[in-house]
Amino acid sequence: MFDPIVVQSQSGPYSVEFDDDAFGHLTEDKRQKLFIVDANVARIYSQELATIRASSPFLTIEASEANKSLERLPQYITQLLQCGIRRDYVLLAIGGGIIQDITCFIAAVLLRGIEWHFYPTTLLAQADSCIGSKSSINVGVFKNIVGTYTPPKRIVISTSVLKSLQGVDIRSGIGEMLKVHVIAGPTAFDSIAADCSKIGHDSAITRHYIRRSLNLKKSIIEQDEFDRGIRNKMNLGHSFGHAIESATGFTVPHGIAVTIGIDMANFLSVRLGRMNRNHFDRMHPTLRRNYQGFERTDIPKNLFFEAILRDKKNSETKLGLILPDANAIPQRVECANDDVFQSCCSEYFERERIT
């Protein structure tokens, strides 16, 4: 129906296919299969999934940060082994980013590697996380601290499953879509900004911007799969975003926190004299609409600053941030965690975020 997007990786090429029949492909592969499914998706689509559930082992997991931890993995792996999994099985993940992270990590290490496929059911997973190879697993208090680069062999996207999502989950996905359009430059950002309200409602427009977001990301990750250089830019909004998530006990959805994070990065860039305020003003209304409902969410500052110090991109003495330059194009910058930085963050939280 639509051309697949093929992504090149060190593990070989993999494809993103688009099909409006959400679960129609699940039985195509005749190899022995094993499903790892978001428990909520399994409840919503119990009828559609009944056939495969009867024919293949089917592990359901509640999508929570606690379940995406190294501490829980022995339990999942034991269950898969008890189901008889072998190297020639295919693991199929159905769900959002958390189910993706868990399945990707298991596929990377169980029996030293099993083929896996992914059926993303959130906009965030469809438009962003499904490509790029990364898995991220929590260890104790450390979030996303272990992982691998292990792409699925096949991704199938159906926008029809998005209709079961709540508005805030759609906006969480839009947050990551906005991010990659900021990276692509003002023209790209302004085009998606104009259509933002239709994403998640109009399926043709939704699919158009999913494909565009994936193609923009593809052009970056194919140059730098292992995040040693240009791919760093994809962390725009993420140092701030992760710290917001952490400081609020993960009550702010990831893509919403990233949206606030992009706005903060823009604001900091203006304050540091890197970027003219008109770029902040150009993007702010779109970003603000996308984090609507979180303008006044309490973000305890001590927890926020503690969390940002733990970021993987930091050097020993500096924060590793992604901040827009004079042309509003994000670049990696080393930034001191000093009074200027901290007062700028406070000013953003207390005034700019709300305005």
Added chain:
Amino acid sequence: MFDPIVVQSQSGPYSVEFDDDAFGHLTEDKRQKLFIVDANVARIYSQELATIRASSPFLTIEASEANKSLERLPQYITQLLQCGIRRDYVLLAIGGGIIQDITCFIAAVLLRGIEWHFYPTTLLAQADSCIGSKSSINVGVFKNIVGTYTPPKRIVISTSVLKSLQGVDIRSGIGEMLKVHVIAGPTAFDSIAADCSKIGHDSAITRHYIRRSLNLKKSIIEQDEFDRGIRNKMNLGHSFGHAIESATGFTVPHGIAVTIGIDMANFLSVRLGRMNRNHFDRMHPTLRRNYQGFERTDIPKNLFFEAILRDKKNSETKLGLILPDANAIPQRVECANDDVFQSCCSEYFERERIT
């Protein structure tokens, strides 16, 4: 002093260096380092390691099967993070196969990949496991069920550390050395067989056969790093060996169990009409001397047959064994787990092993 051996892998080339100054290289690398050290080695070489212990974080781990488990990893990873580990650190492992497995797995997944170096302190690790990229981690009752292919960037071998090993540990290393010489053919086996008693005692001969074993292994793993074809042969003696280890609660050292496993594979091949008995008779005295002290170790048969059914190389209905062919060269064979197989194993344990 000796030419390094350079091994090609998908992650790039890595080198095995030989130096009689066991721990002299440890401070050469000026990057920030973090040590993972076998607790026993740390005790024996406390003086030699005092300087590095004072200057770098130093995690000691008792080399046990329980400690080589996915369940224990969150604890190690938390300790490393509390020591301030970042992506630009180098992890240095000092110890045998268990310390290698733990460090290799951590280096593969922590922060999605950290460079690691290895100073093997057992003959088995020096002559066999240090190259080949594999890590193997236990999950619950499942041994070596998760892992990755993540070679160290640098390996430094000093035969001087072998003098602290017990005879049975030397023979455990010799077991894997014999294995790769069986794979290389009768002439290769007969040459190491003639010098077996000097390995671990005469350092020039020890180094000669370590280098030879590594070069034989290198020629196989460079063709098939990910164990999809020819590398399977390196599992000679291992299906039986792992089952012996499991059935005896890991009281038989790995390389000793492999030595018995090679003898069993030879015997089964004779019984199945694949190989002439004179090859069994040619190798048996050398193998028997190497598993000396374990000729009468009780191997509960129910546990042995249960364990061999869990082997990763099995297909759904058959055992995947490595058995010598008419020229005594090991090949992968599918073998039914039938009465012939079981009575042949029993006959070996009760008569051939002891004779």
